[in-house]
Amino acid sequence: MSNIFFMCFQKNFIMKQYYTIIRVNLIIVAIIIVTIISLLITENIIHNRPMKSSGAMQSLQWMSEIRAFPDKDIPSDAYYKAYEYSMKHLANTIDNDAPDSWQ
Numbered sequence: 001m002s003n004i005f006f007m008c009f010q011k012n013f014i015m016k017q018y019y020t021i022i023r024v025n026l027i028i029v030a031i032i033i034v035t036i037i038s039l040l041i042t043e044n045i046i047h048n049r050p051m052k053s054s055g056a057m058q059s060l061q062w063m064s065e066i067r068a069f070p071d072k073d074i075p076s077d078a079y080y081k082a083y084e085y086s087m088k089h090l091a092n093t094i095d096n097d098a099p100d101s102w103q
Contacts, residue, residue: 068074 064074065072
């Protein structure tokens with residue numbers, strides 16, 4: 001009688017372990033599948049959504065066009081010419097409104 005009880009108990013115990021292993025494996029597989037799907041959805045959303053522009057480049061372009069008015073852009077040699085002009089004509093200009101030393 002005890003031998004039959006032991007066999008039933010052993011069989012029941014083995015089946016519980018088997019079902020526990022199956023549950024754990026199913027949970028692991030479910031977590032992996034959900035992770036993969038969420039990554040694919042996130043990547044798809046990120047790559048299919050157009051990038052938003054801050055508008056800073058358009059603002060800088062607009063300011064540049066205003067300063068270069070009759071032309072579309074400031075000529076590249078004009079920067080150096082302006083530098084030379086400032087060194088020649090504006091370098092000796094000093095604002096004499098400030099006092100010479102602290103009092």
